[in-house]
Amino acid sequence: MFKLKTKNYKNNFRAKKFSLNRFILLKKNYILFAFLTGLGAGIFAILFMYLLNLINHLVLENIVGYIQPRPAGEGGISKTYTLFFKKPYLLPLTVGLGGLISGILVYLFSPESAGVGTDSAINAYHNQKKLSIKSSIVKLITSAITIGTGGVSGREGPIALIGAGIGSTVANFFKLGERERRLFLAVGLGAGIAAIFKAPLAGAIISGEVFFKKDFDIEATVLSFIASITSYTVYCLFFGFQPIFLTDIPTYIKVSHLLFYIGLGVFCALITRVYVFFFHKVTEVFNNLKLPLYFKPLLGGLLAGTIGAFIPMAIGNGYGWLQLIMDGKTIDPYFIALGTIGVILGVSFTLGSGGSGGVFGPSVMIGGLAGALFSILLNTFFNLNLNITSFMIVGMVSLFGSAAKAPLSTLILVAEMTGGYSLLLPAMLSVFTAYFLSGKRSIFPSQVDTKFDSPAYRNEYGVYILERLRIKDYMKNPITIDPEASLEEAFNLMKKNFIGGLPVVKNGELIGIITKTDLSGFSPTERKHRKVQEVMNKNLITVTALDTLAHALELMINNGIGRLPVVEKENKKNLIGIIARADIGKALREQLNQSL
DSSP states (O other): OHHHHHHHHHHHHHHHHHHHHHHHHHHHHHHHHHHHHHHHHHHHHHHHHHHHHHHHIIIIIIIIOOOOOOOGGGTTTTSOOOSSOSOGGGHHHHHHHHHHHHHHHHHHHOGGGSSBHHHHHHHHHHHTOOOOHHHHHHHHHHHHHHHHTTOOOOSHHHHHHHHHHHHHHHHHHTTOOHHHHHHHHHHHHHHHHHHHHTOHHHHHHHHHHTTBSSOOOHHHHHHHHHHHHHHHHHHHHHHOSSOSSOOOOOSSOOGGGHHHHHHHHHHHHHHHHHHHHHHHHHHHHHHHSOSOTTTHHHHHHHHHHHHHHHOTTSSSOOHHHHHHHHTTSOOOHHHHHHHHHHHHHHHHHHHHTTOSBOSHHHHHHHHHHHHHHHHHHHHHHHOOOOOHHHHHHHHHHHHHHHHHTOHHHHHHHHHHHHTSSTTHHHHHHHHHHHHHHSOSOOSOTTOBSSGGGOHHHHHHHTHHHHTTOBGGGTOBOOOOBOTTSBHHHHHHHHHHHTOSEEEEEETTEEEEEEEHHHHTTSOHHHHHHSBHHHHOBOSOOOEETTSBHHHHHHHHHHHTOSEEEEEOSSOTTOEEEEEEHHHHHHHHHHHHHHHO
């Protein structure tokens, strides 16, 4: 018996040692995996741009007779352009045909490549879906067809899914686990964005930010620095290291102008709400249409092409129009306002119908036009001298940051797009104003609030265990306080019992709760003269004894609190217990120890 136990112990020790050695080896190889992901993303970004330019030349230039303006960083200074079409009546047909071809290719070879590329990557991240190199190739071709034929779509969304597919493929090739595959999917997404935006730092940060509205994947960001620098370098060796836009902005921003940037944030928040609402409404309508999936992009393309025939800004990727406004060649506010509406309509019909592409580019386009319109109107009606280019750049990141719920990466993006940090302060004011006023809804429906809400993280958090445990088995008897008691009494009671909060009970009924945080703003003298009822929180969040610990933990995380009063189900004012985060943690540890 003793020999058998010894043998088992040695086998377990060897297994754990092997597992530990493999873990250390994997960690060391993560740098190599990140480099390979970045290399692949950079190469695919180059292929994507060459194919996109080729289709654009064959269709828009040769058939429709329209040469799009380009931003300075993509040869816009030396390349000629046309403001009007030779054959505008052909545009709805080319966009519709492009939608049909991309729809058929997606339907036959890669259904996960349909629609918004970034959202598909986000969905795969949370639901642990496998992305393959095949999905990356299909997305490359279909998105190039959609944008190259005139569909209103962004290059950044497709390359985000392409990069995510490459990262997932690298993880599959080296036989990594589900957690590592999710990690490199995020790394690949950031690497793709870094290349196509020529913004390696923003790409690295967005790899950890874009999946959540209120959370962050720090591990993905650390590895994404390697992948993003690699993809950026590879891409720029072919397309140059200069920023996308050539800008002329002041070195210093006047303090008196900062208020106008806050106003721009409010303006962008309003446009974001309209944009996100209309985009999802159009998507809903197309989803409910009783048509084959590959015919829906045809219909969406016809509608988008018709809009583009009247509004040239609403064709393909419109960055060149932003450059013309920055250069002062197009400053008509009516034309710019019409362009804003056109891009919102065009991208909604192009992608909402199932066309292949992304919303990064159109969001940046809408934001740039909004910034231009806002500053031009202020200059016209109030005789101001606001720098239009500065407001355009801040508008780009404000609208994208609020629509995508990714404010941090967009702040870095403003510096990389302009080659400096002079707009960082006004961008901070505008971006966070737009972010907080734009509502909870994101342009990416697959985003979740926090890791707790992601199916991919639930097992890691032990939620599957907590869902089986009831509060009644782990709650404690509550220590309460009367509302007439002083804050000093509440403070001493918390200190004595090593607790962070007290339920407030009057005549046997729960009427509030007071915490150490509530007391932190009062001096010892004030605590002696102020009463609990003056400070307590009356907006109570409660649970019942039969609720699960998972439900209690979710309430705590979403509301930023550390304890919950437990009440009777029939009588919500009858306090029967208290459950704290520490109690949930202790319960989880006990269950995990029992399973070992």
